[in-house]
Amino acid sequence: MNGITIPVSIRGVYMIETAHGPAPVVILEDKSSRIMPIYIGLSEALSIHSAITHEVPPRPMTHDLFISLLERMHSKIESILIDELNDGVYFARLNIVSDTGHFELDARPSDCIALALRAASSVFVRGTVFDQAVINKEDLKGALGISSYL
Amino acid sequence: MNGITIPVSIRGVYMIETAHGPAPVVILEDKSSRIMPIYIGLSEALSIHSAITHEVPPRPMTHDLFISLLERMHSKIESILIDELNDGVYFARLNIVSDTGHFELDARPSDCIALALRAASSVFVRGTVFDQAVINKEDLKGALGISSYL
Numbered sequence: 001m002n003g004i005t006i007p008v009s010i011r012g013v014y015m016i017e018t019a020h021g022p023a024p025v026v027i028l029e030d031k032s033s034r035i036m037p038i039y040i041g042l043s044e045a046l047s048i049h050s051a052i053t054h055e056v057p058p059r060p061m062t063h064d065l066f067i068s069l070l071e072r073m074h075s076k077i078e079s080i081l082i083d084e085l086n087d088g089v090y091f092a093r094l095n096i097v098s099d100t101g102h103f104e105l106d107a108r109p110s111d112c113i114a115l116a117l118r119a120a121s122s123v124f125v126r127g128t129v130f131d132q133a134v135i136n137k138e139d140l141k142g143a144l145g146i147s148s149y150l
Numbered sequence: 151m152n153g154i155t156i157p158v159s160i161r162g163v164y165m166i167e168t169a170h171g172p173a174p175v176v177i178l179e180d181k182s183s184r185i186m187p188i189y190i191g192l193s194e195a196l197s198i199h200s201a202i203t204h205e206v207p208p209r210p211m212t213h214d215l216f217i218s219l220l221e222r223m224h225s226k227i228e229s230i231l232i233d234e235l236n237d238g239v240y241f242a243r244l245n246i247v248s249d250t251g252h253f254e255l256d257a258r259p260s261d262c263i264a265l266a267l268r269a270a271s272s273v274f275v276r277g278t279v280f281d282q283a284v285i286n287k288e289d290l291k292g293a294l295g296i297s298s299y300l
Binding site: 042044 | 191192193194208209210211212213215216218219220222223225239241244246248253255256257258261
């Protein structure tokens with residue numbers, strides 16, 4: 001597998017019109033301003049959006065609880081890597097550092113991104129995956145930020 | 151605070167008609183068949199439902215990821231306690247045992263229940279909270295299981 005990984009930033013969560021109605025996507029952007037979309041579930045979209053806007057919910061959301069657990073166990077998310085695209089499904093992993101070492105957890109990109117934003121962790125995409133997923137910025141024209149739907 | 155806690159089982163997730171349309175509730179039941187409802191979010195309802203029906207999703211859901219993290223850190227959820235009802239909002243906590251001891255995390259009941267079912271952990275409700283929340287079984291008549299909506 002190609003070893004090159006690309007650091008990306010999370011540009012935002014948008015609603016894109018599909019044949020089944022508007023669907024949430026998270027948009028990742030690399031340093032050359034190339035963008036790639038990942039379709040995600042609505043609750044993950046809301047969780048990512050609230051992390052981007054630094055909203056503090058009245059009660060901890062599931063991803064906040066995950067971060068609390070990590071903190072209580074003196075661990076943190078060092079980085080996340082979106083490293084595979086298979087039949088339209090993205091695979092990702094959390095890279096976690098604890099007192100006793102380093103380990104990885106298989107996870108969905110949406111969970112990884114929601115957690116990485118809360119933990120201020122780096123986000124990487126495997127180069128071959130980014131190349132497959134990249135879209136033109138024009139494809140995003142007309143897409144509304146998810147906040148327009150809230 | 152009253153120290154009595156009541157062991158309960160998770161009877162299921164239902165949709166109850168409200169003024170704003172159908173809303174998901176999880177129903178808890180004690181050994182005397184008394185029941186209490188907790189209104190929860192849709193994604194948490196789906197997560198609880200999939201744990202009850204032992205569905206294995208193609209990719210790990212957020213609560214599955216939480217359990218993976220606990221396992222990798224040699225920790226487990228010993229029990230959960232729903233221990234406060236304040237202005238219509240329930241408060242709960244996860245009781246976690248790790249190699250180095252025991253600690254609690256503040257969490258929403260819906261997250262606690264979704265996790266407890268996956269970890270086969272005991273579920274407790276503070277007696278005073280159960281007494282405030284208990285409903286008649288007739289109140290549940292006509293409520294459909296969430297699977298009718300899927």
